[in-house]
Amino acid sequence: MAVDTKNLHPIVKDLMEKFVAEAKAKGINLMITQAYRSKAEQDALYAQGRTTKGKIVTNARGGYSNHNYGLAFDFVPLVGNKAVWDSHSPLWGKLGEIGEALGLSWGGRWRPFVDLPHLEKTFNLSVAELAKGKRPPNVAKVANPEELKGLTEKQLIRTKVGIYKIV
DSSP, rough: OOOTTSSSOOHHHHHHHHHHHHHHHHTOOEEEEOOOOOOHHHHHHHHHHTTSSOOOOOOOTTSSSSSGGTOOEEEEEEEEEEEEETTOOOHHHHHHHHHHHTTTTEEEGGGGSSSTEEEOTTTTTOOOHTTTTTTOOOOOEOOOOGGGTTTOGEEEETTEEEEEEEE
16 A cells, blocks of 8 residues: 555655654664555554454544544654564664654654554644644745745744745
């Protein structure tokens, strides 16, 4: 299954790409395993270990995951091109720290449901707010400092991967 990154929020997509680059710069290879997920895909994952075969991997039904709104992605470290799913591998902590340094929230810090492969940027919106239709702002990356002229800080979002203007 191809990973849907085209439906990620632009800032989340840029942060994901920076996360991959930062990990590679530190000698850690990884693979993005999930990004945007439809509500139907989320419901299928939720059913896993409950009404279908497999291990429970999520507590979120469709519409109640940040993946459904393009605000999250999942990853797995690779060693020799093989996925390392062992939760005791130190690679998880190293990658979680890289994500957090970029301003992402890491599921490895969650309790009681630890989600090592998960990183997200929620823009301070809860999934309940998202489910009710609230969304983070639409943005465009500022490529040229001239684009900042006449804009106030309230019209900008500054991140570790650049400045974005709210459109």
